Amino acid sequence: MELWIYTRKGGMFVITEKIDIIDIYESLRDRLVSAEFSPQQRIRAEDLRLEYGVSASTIREILFRLSTQGLIDFQEQRGFRKPEQIAELQNELTHFRILLECEGAVLSVRNGGIAWEAKLSAAHYALSHIEKRAKDHQPSPELLFLWVRAELDFHQTLIDACRNEVLKQTHETVFFRHRQQLNTQDRDFHKVSQNIHHHKKIVDAALEKDEELVKQHIKEHLVQNLAKIEIQHDAIER
Known part of the structure; x- marks a missing residue:
């Protein structure tokens, strides 16, 4: 508009x-x-x-x-x-992202062809480059902005071939709310080393068309964002 x-x-x-x-x-x-x-x-x-x-x-x-x-x-x-940061909301959004991304990624693995695989590989390369820079440099607002955009692009590409527009639209809304709840810890890049490892495992499993492994790695990646409430962690494991 x-x-x-x-x-x-x-x-x-x-x-x-x-x-x-x-x-x-x-x-x-x-x-x-x-x-x-x-x-x-x-x-x-x-x-x-x-x-x-x-x-x-x-x-x-x-x-x-x-x-x-x-x-x-x-x-x-x-x-x-700006909304306050609330542990319960952070956990709810984390759970919802796990549900959406596991479903969207599995459907993309089934439906996606070579073009989707190429887009996913390119999105992962861009994200990995920024995360490696974040690991080696002092945090800055500019680097945080680039990282948020690159991570969104990676996770959106991961579910892009799911053929469910409602799922993709809902995921984008949830992604931004989730990142907003995490931005105080994001700005120092405390988890960048784990993220590099997690994203590599997710993309490798997706390209190998291993649906169960994709879901496992998505859960491992996102569950680290749960507030330390043990009952929430148990719920994810089930």
Whole structure:
């Protein structure tokens, strides 16, 4: 969706600027999923309006849309705020990602051909490159942003051949909410070494068309994100 900015010149309205609302939406979404804002920090619409150079109504429309995705909280009198990090929610989202990715990956293994395998290999190569850089360099907001985008691309490609659009759309929503709950720990790349190992095992199992091994490695990869509540871990194992 594009927003056209008109200015009156010589008695006529002419287009002076074109802004893609989707670009602003995705920019704000990525900033909310990164560690740029702290949990419960107020998101000021007026500051964003000035930053992006759009109207107040446009920014509020985008913020309300983000709130429907669970990435912003809105309350009367309190305005927009980044959601707080809650252990129970983190666990629920982790479980849901395991369910979605196991189902989507198995279906992709069955349905995906050489083109899907090539896309998955390319997505893994890009992610692995960034993760190795993260392992060897000081953490930075720029590196975190690149890593989140590369990890999303890898996990989306993993389920891309499942032939279930609802599953893929739901997965994207859950992925961003999950990453938002984890971003405080993500920003220091504490788990990057494990992630490199996990992602390699997932892609190898997928390319070998081993459905059970793919599910096992996805669970091993995602279960590390559970808060330390033993009963939740037992539930995953069952």
